Structures are given as C-alpha cells and as structure tokens.
Amino acid sequence: MSTEKSQNDLRGQSEQFTISSSTEPTEVKISKVEKLRRKKYISLELWEMLTYIVIWILPILYATYSFYIESRNNKELLLDIHPYNPWWNPVGMPLYLDRTDHEWNTWKQVSSHPAFVLVLLYPVMSQIVKKYSSAFTVHFSALLSVMTTMYLIGVLPVLFLFIQIFVIFLTYRIFSAGWAVWAVAVAMGQCPDFYPLKDLRDMMFTTYEAWSFGGYLTAITYAWINTRCVSFCLDRLWNRVERENSLVSEFINLTAFCFYLPLGIMGPLITSKQFKEGLQKSSTVDWNLIKFTLLQTARFLFWYCTAELLLCAFYQQAHSYKPTLVKTMGMWSLCGMSYLLGQFFQLKYFVMYGVSSLLATLDNMDAPPPPKCIARIHLYSDMWRHFDVGLYHFMHTYIYQPIISFNNGFLVKTITSILTFGFVYVWHGRYDFVLIWSVLNCAGVLFESIGREVGRRREYAEWEAGVFGERGQRRFHAIISTPIYLMSCLSNFYFFTGKEVGDIILRRCFFDMWPYGFPSLIVVMYCGCHFSIEVKNWEIEREIRKIGAKTE
Numbered sequence: 001m002s003t004e005k006s007q008n009d010l011r012g013q014s015e016q017f018t019i020s021s022s023t024e025p026t027e028v029k030i031s032k033v034e035k036l037r038r039k040k041y042i043s044l045e046l047w048e049m050l051t052y053i054v055i056w057i058l059p060i061l062y063a064t065y066s067f068y069i070e071s072r073n074n075k076e077l078l079l080d081i082h083p084y085n086p087w088w089n090p091v092g093m094p095l096y097l098d099r100t101d102h103e104w105n106t107w108k109q110v111s112s113h114p115a116f117v118l119v120l121l122y123p124v125m126s127q128i129v130k131k132y133s134s135a136f137t138v139h140f141s142a143l144l145s146v147m148t149t150m151y152l153i154g155v156l157p158v159l160f161l162f163i164q165i166f167v168i169f170l171t172y173r174i175f176s177a178g179w180a181v182w183a184v185a186v187a188m189g190q191c192p193d194f195y196p197l198k199d200l201r202d203m204m205f206t207t208y209e210a211w212s213f214g215g216y217l218t219a220i221t222y223a224w225i226n227t228r229c230v231s232f233c234l235d236r237l238w239n240r241v242e243r244e245n246s247l248v249s250e251f252i253n254l255t256a257f258c259f260y261l262p263l264g265i266m267g268p269l270i271t272s273k274q275f276k277e278g279l280q281k282s283s284t285v286d287w288n289l290i291k292f293t294l295l296q297t298a299r300f301l302f303w304y305c306t307a308e309l310l311l312c313a314f315y316q317q318a319h320s321y322k323p324t325l326v327k328t329m330g331m332w333s334l335c336g337m338s339y340l341l342g343q344f345f346q347l348k349y350f351v352m353y354g355v356s357s358l359l360a361t362l363d364n365m366d367a368p369p370p371p372k373c374i375a376r377i378h379l380y381s382d383m384w385r386h387f388d389v390g391l392y393h394f395m396h397t398y399i400y401q402p403i404i405s406f407n408n409g410f411l412v413k414t415i416t417s418i419l420t421f422g423f424v425y426v427w428h429g430r431y432d433f434v435l436i437w438s439v440l441n442c443a444g445v446l447f448e449s450i451g452r453e454v455g456r457r458r459e460y461a462e463w464e465a466g467v468f469g470e471r472g473q474r475r476f477h478a479i480i481s482t483p484i485y486l487m488s489c490l491s492n493f494y495f496f497t498g499k500e501v502g503d504i505i506l507r508r509c510f511f512d513m514w515p516y517g518f519p520s521l522i523v524v525m526y527c528g529c530h531f532s533i534e535v536k537n538w539e540i541e542r543e544i545r546k547i548g549a550k551t552e
Contacts, residue, residue, distance in 0.1 A: 032547055033544050033547055033548070036540050036543055036544055036547075037540070037544070039536075039540055040536075040537050040540045040541070041473075041474045041477075041533050041536075041537055042470040042471055042473075042474060043534075043537065044471060044474065044530070049530065049534060051527075052527040052530040052531060053527070053531055055523065055524060055527040056524060056527040056528045056530075056531045059335070059520075059524045060339060060375075062332060063332045063333070063335040063336035063339060064314075064336045064339065064340065065336070066330065066332035066333045066335075066336050067314060067316070067332075067333045067334075067335075067336030067337045067340060068313060068314060068336070069333075070319075070329060070330075070333040070336075070337070071313075071314050071315040071316075071319070074315070074319070074322075074325055075096065075315065077322065077325065078098075078100075078315055078318040078319065078321075078322060078325075079100060079318055079321055079322075080098065080099040080100045080318060081096050081097070081098055081099070081315060081318060082096065082097055082099055083095070083096055083097075084096060084097035084312060086305075086308060088305045088308075095312040096312060097308070097311050097312050098311040098312070098314075098315045098316075098317050098318045099311075100317045100318045100320075100321055101311070101317045101344075101348070102212065102216070103348065104307070104311075104348050106212075106213060106216055106217065107266060107348075107351075107352050109213060110152070110217070110265065110266070111355075113152060114151075115148050115151045115152040118144065118148045118151075118261070119148065119261050119262060119359065120359070122144065122261045122262055122359060122363065123262070123359055123362035123363040125140075125144070126140070126141065126363045127282055127283065127363070130279075130281075130282040131282060134282075137279050138252060138253055138256045138279055139252060139256075141256040141260060141261070141279070142252050142253075142255045142256035142259065144261060145255075145256060145259035145260055145261040145264055146158060146255065146259050148261055149161075149221070149259055149261075149264060149265070152217070152265070153213075153214045153217050153218055153221075154204070154214055156204050157204055157214060157217075157218040160197075160200060160201065160204065160218065160222075161218065161221060161222060161225055161258075163197070164188045164191075164222065164225055164226060164229065165225060165229060165254060165255065165258055167184060167188055168181065168184055168185055168188060168226075168229040168230070168233065169229070169233070169250075169251060169254055171184040171233075172232075172233035172236075172237070173247070176237060177237070178233075178234055178237055178238070178402075181229075181230060181233045181234060181237070182230065185226055185229060185230045186423075186426060188226060189223070189226045189426060189427060190426070190430070192219065192222060193430075201215070201218070204218075205218075217265055220265060220266070221264065221265050223427060224258075224263075224264070224265070224267055224269070225258045225259075226427070227269055227391075227394055227427070228257055228258045228269070228272070229254070229258065230394075230398060231257075231269075231271045231272045231273075231394065231397075231398065232253075232254050232257055232258075232272040234398055235271065235272045235273050236250075236272075238402075240271075240273050241272060241273050241276055253272075253276070256275075256279075257272050257275045257276075260275065260360075262356050262357075262359035262360040262363060262365075262367075263356050263357075263360055263365075263367070266352050266353075266356055267352075267353060267356060267390065268353045268356065268357060268367070268368050268388060268389070268390035268391070269368070269388075269390030269391055269393070269394050270360070270365060270366065270367060270368070270390060271393065271394065271397060274365060274366040274367075275365065277366065278360075278363060278364045278365035278366065281364035282364060283362075283364055289362075293358075293362065296354075296358050297358070299354075300350075300351055300354045300355050300358065303347060303350055303351050303354075304351045306347065307344065307347040307348060307351060310340070310343070310344055310347065311344070314336075314337075314340050316337045316340040316341050316344060317341075317344065319337055320337075320341065320496065320497040320498070320501050323500050323501050323504055326501055326504050326505070327504055327508075329508075331508075331512075331513055331517045334505065334508055335521070338489070338493055338505060339375075341493065341496045341497065342374050342375070342489070342492060342496070343373075343374070343375065345374075345492075345496055346371050346373060346374045346375075346387070349370065349371050349387070349388070350370040350371055351370075353368070353370045353371065353388075354370035357369065357370060367390075368388075368389035368390040368393065369389060371386065371387040371388065371389075372386040372387070374387065374492075375528075376531060376532050376535045377532055378481055378484075378485040378488070378528060378529045378532035378533075379448060379481065379484070379485075379488075379532075380441060380444035380445045380447075380448055380484065380488055381445055381448050382536075383488060384441070384445070395420050395423065395424075399416070399419060399420050399423060400416050400417070400420055403416045403419070404416055410449075410453055413449065414446060414449070417442060417445055417446060417449070418442060418446075420442075421438045421439070421441060421442035421445075422438075424438050424441070425438035432499045433494045433495065433497075433498045433499040433502060434495070436491070436494045436499065436502065437491050437492070437494045437495040440487055440488075440490070440491035440494075441488075441491055443487070444484050444487055444488055444491070447484055448484065451480065464476070474530075474533065477533075478526055478529040478530050478533065479526060481529045482522060482525050482526045482529055485525050485528065485529055486509075486521070486522070486525055489525075490502075490505065490506055490509065493505045493506075509521070
C-alpha cells in the first residue's frame, strides 16, 4: 500500500526527492525493523535454492520457446499481425507486430497525439505557476487539464464526464454523508450502460473509429473520475482534508483533481489528500532533478521497446482471440502463452502507469510506483498490494479500513473483503470474466487470511515450529501456497483473455495435463513460490539496511 509521507521536493525512487525518515524516533525505527524481520523467512541452503531457481526458470524458458515456434507457425491464421518498422530497429530487421491489444494501441495513440505535448510540459508549467502565482495553482490545473482533455476526446465527451461530477458533488453537499456519496457513486458508475446516459454516449460516438478511441477514453476517464469523486468527498467528510472556504472553490478543486492532466485519463489513482498536498509543494531545478528525470525516462523507454519487441516475437495477444488455436496447442506452448500474457500485461501497465506517475512526481505529487513483476509474486495479497498500488490504497482507505475500524474481528474482515471485491467487480465492468476473476481473487485473499489467522494462534505456531523447524516451515508454507498461486494465475487468465479462452486454459490445466503435465506444473509452481519468497527476503533485507543507514 502506498503510504502518505510529507515531502520537501519530489517523491520518487530517488532518495534525494523524499524527506529522510531520520527524523523519526529511534524506537519507531527499531519497531519497523522488528516488524520487517518477522515477515522474513529463513534462507535455505545454497544448493537447495539454486535447484528451485533452475526448476522455476528452465521450464519458463522452454515454454516461451515452444510458444515462439507456435507463433511463427500460426502467424498467417491470426488477426492484426502487421509489418512493423519502428525507430528502435535501425538494422531494418523484418518485424511483424501483434496489434490486437486495444488498450496498448490506444495508449500509443494518445502518446503520439499533439495534446500529449501539453501533458509532458505540464510539470514545467505547473512549477512556474506555483513559483510566481501560487494562489492560482488549482485554477491553472483545472483549466489546462479540462481544455487538454477536450482537445484529446472532444467537448461533448468532457461535458458528459461533468454530469457524474455534478451529481456526486451535489450529493456530497446536500447529504454530507459518506453512505450517500458511496450509494450515488456506485449508481453513477453503472449509468453509462442505461438510459439516458447510454443514449447520450451513443450519440457522441457514431462510428467504429470514434468508439475505439474517443469512446474508449471517455469510458476509462469516467471510471477514474468516479473514484476521484469518492476520494474528494470522503476526504472532506472524514476531515482528512481541510474543506475549501466556498462552494465555487470546492468545485474548482474537484474539477482539477478529476481531470489532473498527468493522471487524468490513463491513471493511476491518487487520493484527493495527496493531490491537495502536492499542489502546495514546489521544487527547484537542479542536477539531481535532471538526473532523476533522465534516468526514469530512459528506464521507461527501455521497457516500452521491450514490450513492443515482445509483441513482435510472440503473438500471445492475437492467440487469445483464436480459441480454436488455443484448444489445439501443446502443453508447453499453452504454458508459454499464459506466461507471456501475464508478462505483457505487467509490462504494459509498468510503462503506462510509470510514465504518468513520473510526470505527477515531477509535479510534487505522491504518485504510486509502477507495478512489480508478477513472475515473482506468489501471494494474492501481495499481487493486489504491489500491482495497482493506487487502486489498492483507494480500496483500503475508503472501503476496508473504515469498516474494520469499528470491529476488526475475523468475520467483519471477511465480509469487508467480499464488499471490497464487489466494488472491484462493479468498477471494472459487469462482465462474466470480470466476475470470475473477482470471485477467485476474493477467495484467494480469504484463504490467505484464514491461514494467517490460524498461524497467529500460539498453540498452532508452537506445533508447527516443533514439527517442521524453521526451514521446514518455509517449505510447508510454500507447499500450501502452491494451489493458491495456481488459482491466482488461472484467475488472471480470465481477466487477460475473457471467459471462453479462460475456460479452455482451465480445462487444459486440470483435465488434459495428466498423468505428467499437471503434477509437473505443481512442482514448477512450488519452486516458483520459493523464488518469490527469496526475492521478498531480499527486499526486506534491503529495507532494513536503508533504515539502519538512516539511523546511523
């Protein structure tokens, strides 16, 4: 979860841009270190860990190679595979690009639109306004953000987006109650699928081209604005943010937050508290800032090229639209396709969220970091915590934490988790594959919660320690995590590909991979759990060293 910290300059991956935690009392730092150490597993013998790593990585490499051969053989049977000659291919190697991922193609189209120049220049212009006319920072942000959004998707779609803002804002002003804000926000989130908003939307986008770009961006922005309105209203009702001194000022701040240019259309989420704090901060241009910007730009440019190269070498996105081909794939090719679907999904959001967060960070916002690599995360809870950090923070702040603050019993936590994933389902769209994905994710998180609840009991903890020992406990936890890890992967395939292909992968996994395939898959995923645990251990040790260095 993204924690809210005070800043002097920028929050980023560079320590130069964050206030050092050295201002914290030594007792607090010791408590943090102890908490981190309790999360850490004991290290295994080197030969054992290397065995797990080899058994985890080699099958991935072979499955990837098998799917590469499958992609070459099926190229003529797939949709939207086109010749491609990008700027990063100076040798002119003949490439064919998989263009079936609409989200990625739309982001590239946005980034090549003239309006994106204003997005890139926004942090510079914002810093100038903050320095010379700080009283008008929010007015500048609201005006430039709305005008640029109009330039990108049109005037009528922006007015359409304002309908939701007006309705939720009026609810907040009239009722001054969190339950009313949530009820209206959930209702407004579904309104574009029903009369009259559906008819208005259909009138604005009458051709396929208009739907595929302007209609899609309007739908995405509508969903972002829904959560931003909730955050804005609840932060003020719950006194997390000081309320503005007039109705007009409050609405201007809401508009600026909803359309905030670096994050407005493609995300990720920040809270209105983070937004308001960021508006009040400014930074000066120095070598550290320039170096940070150049390094981060190079980082995201590299991963952008990697994502494009992945689409040229493997056609996993195109295969997801061809169920008949997926049905006939061999086990290794199917595993390779499934793995690459996940890797591309993570890479895509790493670049999209990363670029947006970088621009917001340069504007002094506490923007969430891009997603971590999903190939080394085996727990559902960690997947939610580290993939879409902004959405996780939103759900924890405005759904989960407020409810369990009244009663943190296990039953209440369970019901709250179900409500949270109910929001996930509704917010992502009421589709059958989203429902399956949400239910399986909820079940995975609840299984983990039950395991942690049992593990906290002193009698059980003593029994487990006595039976297994420290290294045995780690192996035992990896064993019981393996089925949940497999369920995590299968649930994500539904989200990546839809119900039809998701069902095919599920059936192939459980029924067609016997007697050797499925048991082999379980062994590989067990080794993947150990790989994930070891990476997490390394991250914990790195965090402990940072705290120790700041203490000195």
